[in-house]
Amino acid sequence: MALLSVNSLIKRFDGLTALNNFSLDVDEGEIVGIIGPNGSGKTTFFNVLSGMYPADGGEVFFDNHSENLLKLKTHQIIGLGIARTFQIQRPFNNLSVLENLMIGGHCRTRAGLFSALINLASARKEREQLKDHAREVMALFGTRLRSVEMNPAWTLSYANRRRLEIARALVSDGKLLLIDEPTAGMNPAESLQLAQTIQAINKKGMAVLVIEHDMKFIKKLCSRVVALDYGQKIVEGTYAKVRNHPKVIEAYLGRE
Amino acid sequence: MKLANPKDETKLDDLAGGSQAGIREQKQNPLVRVAELFALSKWYVKLLIVFACLMIPLVVQSNYAMRIIIYIGLYIVLALGLNVVMGFTGLLNIGHAAFYAVGAYTTAILMVKYGMSFWLTIPVGMFLGVLLGIVLGFPTLRVRDDYLAIVTLGFGQIIYIVANNWMGLTRGPRGIPGIPVPSLGFSDYQIVIESYPAYYYLILIFVFFTIYACVRIKDSRVGLAWTAIREDEDVAAVMGINLVYYKTMAFGFSAALGALAGSFFAVFQSFVSPNSFTILESVIIITIPILGGLGSIPGTIIGAIVMIGGPEFFRAASEYRMVIMGAFMVVMMIVRPQGLFGKKLYQPTYKM
Numbered sequence: 001m002a003l004l005s006v007n008s009l010i011k012r013f014d015g016l017t018a019l020n021n022f023s024l025d026v027d028e029g030e031i032v033g034i035i036g037p038n039g040s041g042k043t044t045f046f047n048v049l050s051g052m053y054p055a056d057g058g059e060v061f062f063d064n065h066s067e068n069l070l071k072l073k074t075h076q077i078i079g080l081g082i083a084r085t086f087q088i089q090r091p092f093n094n095l096s097v098l099e100n101l102m103i104g105g106h107c108r109t110r111a112g113l114f115s116a117l118i119n120l121a122s123a124r125k126e127r128e129q130l131k132d133h134a135r136e137v138m139a140l141f142g143t144r145l146r147s148v149e150m151n152p153a154w155t156l157s158y159a160n161r162r163r164l165e166i167a168r169a170l171v172s173d174g175k176l177l178l179i180d181e182p183t184a185g186m187n188p189a190e191s192l193q194l195a196q197t198i199q200a201i202n203k204k205g206m207a208v209l210v211i212e213h214d215m216k217f218i219k220k221l222c223s224r225v226v227a228l229d230y231g232q233k234i235v236e237g238t239y240a241k242v243r244n245h246p247k248v249i250e251a252y253l254g255r256e
Numbered sequence: 257m258k259l260a261n262p263k264d265e266t267k268l269d270d271l272a273g274g275s276q277a278g279i280r281e282q283k284q285n286p287l288v289r290v291a292e293l294f295a296l297s298k299w300y301v302k303l304l305i306v307f308a309c310l311m312i313p314l315v316v317q318s319n320y321a322m323r324i325i326i327y328i329g330l331y332i333v334l335a336l337g338l339n340v341v342m343g344f345t346g347l348l349n350i351g352h353a354a355f356y357a358v359g360a361y362t363t364a365i366l367m368v369k370y371g372m373s374f375w376l377t378i379p380v381g382m383f384l385g386v387l388l389g390i391v392l393g394f395p396t397l398r399v400r401d402d403y404l405a406i407v408t409l410g411f412g413q414i415i416y417i418v419a420n421n422w423m424g425l426t427r428g429p430r431g432i433p434g435i436p437v438p439s440l441g442f443s444d445y446q447i448v449i450e451s452y453p454a455y456y457y458l459i460l461i462f463v464f465f466t467i468y469a470c471v472r473i474k475d476s477r478v479g480l481a482w483t484a485i486r487e488d489e490d491v492a493a494v495m496g497i498n499l500v501y502y503k504t505m506a507f508g509f510s511a512a513l514g515a516l517a518g519s520f521f522a523v524f525q526s527f528v529s530p531n532s533f534t535i536l537e538s539v540i541i542i543t544i545p546i547l548g549g550l551g552s553i554p555g556t557i558i559g560a561i562v563m564i565g566g567p568e569f570f571r572a573a574s575e576y577r578m579v580i581m582g583a584f585m586v587v588m589m590i591v592r593p594q595g596l597f598g599k600k601l602y603q604p605t606y607k608m
Contacts, residue, residue, distance in 0.1 A: 103484045111478070115476075
């Protein structure tokens with residue numbers, strides 16, 4: 001059984017149909033790439049999946065949960081195991097790198113108002129464990145995040161903020177990671193390094209869905225590629241198949 | 257601004273890209289450093305401050321000065337409560353006096369009409385405050401920013417108008433006089449709190465309790481969730497933070513502290529009337545954390561001392577003192593918009 005199965009998902013913005021009967025299955029431990037021209041509905045798909053936009057139709061099932069994901073509230077989704085990053089970076093700017101990561105672990109911790117007020121030992125222990133876990137995740141990126149962990153997120157470089165967002169999503173210990181255009185604004189060396197990091201994440205047993213325009217990146221990473229256009233899936237298959245498919249070329253370049 | 261030469265401190269790792277371009281750390285506010293030095297870091301500094309606070313009634317002899325100091329304590333409790341909603345969670349609340357009123361009226365009515373002990377009216381007032389805070393918390397899930405300010409403004413007015421018109425319960429504009437003094441102890445051994453020093457120690461306990469609660473919460477999982485909501489609500493929700501729960505919790509917590517201050521106000525004044533809870537009251541409470549620095553606990557305390565003590569300091573200038581305070585506020589907002597102890601918050605130029 002697939003880890004994530006999306007069945008004929010529909011999302012409309014007034015007259016515009018951003019997602020039109022979009023279906024997709026992701027298996028455990030897979031890296032699936034999503035490509036498509038601008039405005040083809042890639043990011044909308046992520047936004048619907050992570051609960052930021054309500055869907056207009058279709059159903060999404062995840063893991064062993066029998067409930068339709070689209071019926072859940074936004075904050076419940078990360079707890080099931082779906083974490084995401086954003087295309088336009090959205091770190092918590094005035095919080096430190098470490099605090100950003102700790103918020104990623106919010107769904108895995110339980111301490112409430114009263115345990116904080118009476119400074120309960122269990123709450124303190126939970127907090128220390130969360131910090132340790134956040135630092136473990138930081139180690140995936142070498143010393144890049146570790147060396148600036150006490151600095152506010154807005155002081156980070158562009159590439160580091162991307163890393164921060166991925167790390168923040170990873171602290172939630174999910175099973176599926178949604179990454180939206182990770183290499184935008186990165187130089188080739190950094191892209192390569194990021195691809196290796198994503199492979200390392202994948203090896204730890206996390207499935208990855210990645211939206212990307214950089215075809216080299218997709219080629220290196222993805223076992224399967226899905227091409228979108230006008231909210232519809234036009235082709236699905238290996239990189240080689242999708243890359244040369246006439247419909248994909250038409251979507252990007254237009255008909256001759 | 258002069259940037260440090262990035263080459264001076266470049267590590268090998270940075271050369272591959274992602275250099276920090278000399279921005280190692282946000283340049284720290286010297287006032288914040290002073291506050292950390294004096295208020296937070298060392299245990300003996302804390303002890304010294306507590307000791308100094310305990311000594312005040314022995315040093316200050318005049319009743320007039322004691323009264324001002326007690327009011328400063330009262331406003332510290334109020335402002336720290338509001339700071340939870342405005343500073344930590346980033347929700348503007350122009351109706352904080354409503355919670356203050358609920359605490360004051362609860363204590364007044366229960367003590368005068370039902371002869372309840374002052375100590376028992378405190379939890380009742382706080383409970384009612386929390387309920388009201390939750391009621392106010394709900395609309396905040398649908399409205400944001402400026403619209404939220406209008407909602408809270410209306411809420412404050414509703415409580416004021418209810419207090420002014422519900423003759424059967426609050427006696428309307430005539431107010432509730434003759435609130436008895438609180439006392440502590442067994443049947444024959446009573447410590448009656450009626451002198452200024454006694455009231456001072458009472459409010460000092462409330463202030464310490466409030467500071468303790470705020471510091472604890474700020475450093476906890478709940479505090480982190482609140483700041484995440486302040487930074488970016490949508491991302492906070494995606495990161496698993498239940499906005500309904502945490503926003504109503506912030507309002508509830510803030511309201512409990514507001515009601516606590518109200519209970520004290522009732523016994524201290526021994527008279528409550530709607531005039532004490534007008535919109536002007538809410539505005540004064542708002543200016544305190546803004547002046548001190550939103551989100552900063554020492555800042556809010558200093559803000560209360562300046563805002564409440566300041567006009568009294570200029571009393572010799574009679575009618576001009578409020579003009580001086582007003583001008584001071586204007587200058588403050590131009591020179592230091594982040595407040596005395598506030599960190600300058602980074603605002604992104606765009607939002608998705």
